[in-house]
Amino acid sequence: MRRITTQDQEPVPRRNELRAQVIEAIAQTMDLYGANHSFGKLYGIMFFEDKPMTLEDMKDHMNMSKSNMSYAVRSLLDSKMITKLEEKKERKDQYVAETDFFTTFRNFFTLKLQREIDIMLVAINGVIPELSEIALTEDIADDERQECLQDLYKLRHAVSYYTWLQEFVDQLRDGDFSNQVTD
C-alpha cells in the first residue's frame, strides 16, 4: 500500500499543484500590471503551458465563459503579456504567453508610463501659458499673483520630471537596463 505524503503522490497532479502555487502568486501580483485576479491567473496558466492555447483551452482551464476569455485575451494582448499567433489551429486563434518577465516588464511600463507622460504634458503645457499671463497681469492682487507663481513653479518642476521620465522610458524601450549582456 502506498504511503500518502507530499513527497509521495502521483507526479502529474502534484506538478499541477506546484504550478498552481506559482500561478496564484502571479495572479496576486499582476494587479500592479492592471490585470485583475482572473486575468492574472490566466496569464499564469499560459505562462506554464508549453503550447499555444485557444479560447476553448482557456475556458476549460479557467472554468469561465468563452466570452470572458475573449475579453481577457484582448486585455492581455493590449498590455502585450500575450501574443496571437499568425496561424490558426483547427479554425481557432492561438495565443502564447510572453515568458520572459523582463520583456513583459518593459512592454508594460513603456506603454503605461508613456501614456502618463503624454496625458500630463498635454495638460501642463495647455495651462502654463495662460497661467503665466495671469501672473503677469498688472491689476491683480499680490497674493493672487503669488499663488500663480507658486503653481507655475510646481508645473515647471513637473515638466522637468517628465523630461527625465521620458528619458527613462526611452532607455527602457531601447533595452539600456537589459537583464542580459547578450540575448
Add this chain to the structure above:
Amino acid sequence: MRRITTQDQEPVPRRNELRAQVIEAIAQTMDLYGANHSFGKLYGIMFFEDKPMTLEDMKDHMNMSKSNMSYAVRSLLDSKMITKLEEKKERKDQYVAETDFFTTFRNFFTLKLQREIDIMLVAINGVIPELSEIALTEDIADDERQECLQDLYKLRHAVSYYTWLQEFVDQLRDGDFSNQVTD
C-alpha cells in the same frame, strides 16, 4: 461692460479652472499607481494646495463624506503620496502631498515591485526543490520528466529576472536613477 473671453475673466476662478485641468490629468493617470479616480483627484488637489489640509478641507473640496476622505488618506499614506504632519491644527490632523513626482515614483515602485519580488520568490523557491525531485525520480514517464524540466527552466529564468529586478529596486531606492545631480 466687461467682455467675456477665456483671456478676460476673474483671475481666481480662472486659475481654479486651469488647476482643474491638471488635476483631472493626474486623476486619469493615477490608476497606474493603484489610486481610483477620486483618490487621484484628491492627490491632485493636495498637490496644488500650498498649505496642509485637514479631512474637513478635503471633504469640502471633494464634496464627499469625511468617512471616505479618511479612507482616501489612508490609501495615499500607504503608497506614500502624502504625509501626515506631526502637529495638529485645531485638533485636526494635517496632511501634505509629496509634490516631487520623482519621489512619488520612487516611493511607489520600490514599494510595489519589492512586494512582487517577495511574493514571487517565496512561491518559486517553495516549488523548485520538489519539482527538481520529481524530475529526478526514476520511475516516471519521459514526457512527464520533460514537462518538469521545462517548468524548472522557466522558474530558474524567473529567479534570474527577479535578481535583476531586486538590483533595479535597490538602485531606485538608493537614488541611482536620480532626477537631479544634486538635491
Add this chain to the structure above:
DNA sequence: TTAAGTGTACAATAATTTTTGTACGAAGGG
C-alpha cells in the same frame, strides 16, 4: 453554396469596489 463553428458585441446578471451614514472610542479644551 451550404452548414458548422469561431470570435466578439451587447445586454443582463453577479460580484466587487466605492461611497455614505452612523456610532463610538479617544483626545483635548474648558
Add this chain to the structure above:
DNA sequence: CCCTTCGTACAAAAATTATTGTACACTTAA
C-alpha cells in the same frame, strides 16, 4: 471631570467592474 469633536470602524447603499448568455457576422471546410 465633562463635553465637544476628531478620526475611523463597520454596515448599508450606490456605483462600477467582472462575468455570463445570446445573437450574429464572418470564416472555412465540405
